Amino acid sequence: MGQHSTKDIRNVCLLGHGGDGKTSLAEAMLYVTKGTDRLGKTPEGNTVCDYDPEEIKRGFSLSASIAPIVWKNVKINVIDTPGFLDFSGEVFQAIRVAGSAIIAVDAKSGVEVGTELAWDYATEAGIPKAFFINKFDDPEASFHRTFDALRETFGVSVCPVIIPAGANRNIYLNLLDLKAFTFDDNGKCTETEIPDDLKERTETYHTMFLESIAETSDELMEKFFAEEEITRAEAEKALHDGLIAGSIAPVYCGSALKLRGITTLLDNIADSFPSHVAKETEKIIVGDSIEKTPIDENGKTAIFVFKTIADPFVGKMSFFKVMNGKLDNTMQLKNAETGAVEKMAHIYTIRGKKQTEVDSLSCGDIGMIAKLSNTNTNDTLSVDGTVRYRKIAYPEPFLTMAISPKAKGDEDKIASGVNKLLEEDYTLRFENNAETKQLVIKGLGDIHLDTVVSKLKSRYGVSVDLTEPRIAYRETIKKKVQAEGKHKKQSGGHGQYGHVRIEFGPGEAEGLTFTESVVGGSVPKGFFPAVEKGLNEAMQKGVLAGFPMVNLAANLYDGSYHDVDSSEMAFKLAASLAYKDGIPKAAPVILEPVGSLKVKIPDSMMGDVIGDINKRRGRVMGMNAMEGKKGYQIVEAEVPSAEMADYTVALRAISGGKGSFTFYFERYEEAPGPVAQKIIEEAKKNEEA
Incomplete structure (x- = not known):
């Protein structure tokens, strides 16, 4: 391939919805540039970019893959990316090093969730973007419907450049040169004149082309409205400048499987897309x-x-x-x-x-x-280690599952394997939750975590199960009580003696607020730390369901001791007995974690989303129009964590994949009576099991 100068290098990432033909487009580019001697196909599992066994098995991309090609003496690093939201971390990686993005669109399905997300990602990154409407080999493909949907969604910046025509879509029209092209089975392009029956269609879309490029400058806008001629040179410069500035998103068309429109797309990448130094x-x-x-x-x-x-x-x-x-x-x-x-x-x-x-x-x-x-x-x-380039900001994982080995004793294998995967997947999280005694894994969706399970088995030889994680509940009390604890034991020689009287009540701090008001030395000061330690240890297990006790105030106000038999251990045990005596009488309650939920959703789906939140015992806190995203709302709510286990799947079903959400722990709240009773019963079953 040889080395190319910076001005002759293009880094182009392929974005879009899952199944819109990004990998097929990369494969077509490779084939027509002789980067490969056969046209790989995803269903056959023989593409260059989807080479991982998991990708071949599933039939779709899981990671970003690079396919460098050369066209017109320009090196083009094509970066194929996954279309599923579960693997959006890979998309962010590709966008970070790409100079431009081509968004693949299925000519049959039109604008989908992934299309809009691809546009948003590229826009936020500030890189030029273009569309390639793909799959014109499908008899149900429609350029008119798809192009109209693109313009309706993304505005007049969507600029037709190459469009299909003819009954069999075997002719493509170049609106910049006002020429027609045909393609043979190897993707070779032959120029021809525009047939008479297509001139009206050409004129219609050429006007749209001029309308888009006229938006790039006042001078061209004046010419457009005055119906003065915009020369080819002016149009080409406006197309190039508009692409770089982000004010124009050119539209190209073709069929990756039939190799139609590929060479014209490559011509435009080589001629108009920016090099690394273009942004300066x-x-x-x-x-x-x-x-x-x-x-x-x-x-x-x-x-x-x-x-x-x-x-x-x-x-x-x-x-x-x-x-x-x-x-x-x-x-x-x-x-x-x-x-x-x-x-x-x-x-x-x-x-x-x-x-x-x-x-x-x-x-x-x-x-x-x-x-x-x-x-x-x-x-x-x-060279000197002083430069630090802007880092990739990865999406936070939101689906949490407990992970356990199928074979006992394989916990260490899980940790070793997952830690290797963490090196390459920055949207994955893994922790050992000491409180729930579970290994917990977090990802961007069920497909994401399912691939993690498969990789652990195929790469590292460990089979695992994923289950819903236990919820980290808490317990606390609602009223004050006085309690007594006495530890007395005599078995020859020195005995054990510790006696405390403690007032328990709700505390403001998260853990234990310990005070003492002992008068007359009934409990020597040297034993105060032992009493506090005993209470802290006892609080690790609540009296209702064994969950940790929080927000507890304890005041040691009286007790007694023995000159010989009292010890720190004895007073620690006495404090524990006082805890067991008093807490059940202090109106103990179960606390459940509640999180802050933010859902981004189209206006038309607001009712269904809010209804679903209500069913989950959630409280809607507000609704606001989403900035920079017309027709979308952000719903803010507070929802118990226990009700969120299946929310990823539920929101996807409600919104058709158009909704997204974030969920973060906010605080603990008292669980309602019926919910608390169910939690207590479940905890007892687990303890007995």
Whole structure:
């Protein structure tokens, strides 16, 4: 492939809804550029980008994959991404190093949830975006319906450039050149004149094309409304400038499976899409702020690691982009996060799973280095270790499950395997919950966690079960009581004696608020710490269902002691007895965790979402129009954590996948009587089991 200069490198990520043909589009690009000698197909499990056994088994992408190609002497790093929301962390990685995005759209299904999310992600990242309306080999495909939906959703910036025509969709119209094209079975493009029966259609969409590019400048807008000619040169410049500025989103069309429209798309990527130096600056972290630094392709070398794969055989594979300067295999770079110096001895370019070693990479290019033991995703390595590029902000996981081994004694295997997966998946969380005595895993959805289960078995040989996690309930009391505890034991020689009188009541602090008001030395001061310790230990188990006791105030006001037999242990046990005597009489209650729920939802689905929240014992706290997202609302509510176990699936069903949510612990509240009784009964069953 050879080395390319920075101005001749394009980094393009493919985004869109699951099943809209992103991987097929990448495969078509590879085939027509002779990057591969056969056209791989997802159903056959032989594509370059979906090479992982899990991807082949499931028939869809699970991770971002790189496919570098060359077209018109321009290197294009195509980054294929998953379409399912469960793997959006991979999308964020791709967008971070991409210079532009192509959003694939199914010509039959039209604008879907993933289409809108792809637009939002690319817009937030500030990268140029274009559409490729795919699957015109499907007899039910409709350009008119799909294009209208794109314009209705994203506005007049959606600009038709290449559109299909003809009864068999075997002719494509280029609205910039006002030419027609046909494609053979190998994707080769042949220019032809526009047939007479298509000239009216061409004129209609050419007017839309001019309308979009006229929006890029006042001069062109005046010409458009005055019906003056906009020259091809003016239109081409406006298309390029508008794409870079984000004011135009060009629309291209074709069929990845039939190789139609691929070469014209590649022409536009090579001619109009930006190189790394086109944006001139990159964002870096300086202290607690984000600043901009100039990009210098001849300056000091700096690379940013955007992805890590923990391969069981190769080891850690670090994928990076050369952000500044040039990288070669003689260099040693310093990690700004860890301070470690890493050797760049073996540099690779990656095409799917194929690795090709190279001596150097230009600024803006993408590559991989294996076995950087002190480097992780989001790290910056540079000559002097002082540069830190803006990190990838990953979505927070929201689905929590308990994970347990099918075979007893495999807990350590789970921890080892999951920790390896954590190196490559920054949307995964794992912890050992000491309170519930469960290993807990968090992810972005049921499919996400299901793939984790599969990888643990295939890579690390451990089979696991996922179950709903136990809820970390609490107990407290609602009224004051006085209680007594006396520990007395005589068995020859020194005995044991401790006697306390304690007033218990609701406390303001989360744990124990311990005070003493002993008069006359009935309990010596030296035993006060033992009493407090005894109470703290006793509070680990409540009297209703064995959950930890919180918000407890205890005042030691009286007691007695023995000169010989009293000890710290005796007073600690006496305090525990007082706890057991008093708490059951102090109106104990069960506390349940309540979280803050924020749901982003289309206006039309508000009623169903609010109704579902009410069924979950939730309280709607407010509703507000979503900024920057027309037709969407944010519903804010407070919901008991116990009612949220299946909310991911429920919201997906209610909203058709258009809704999203965040849920964070807020506080503990008293559980209603019937709910508390059910919790107590369940706890007793678990204790007996």
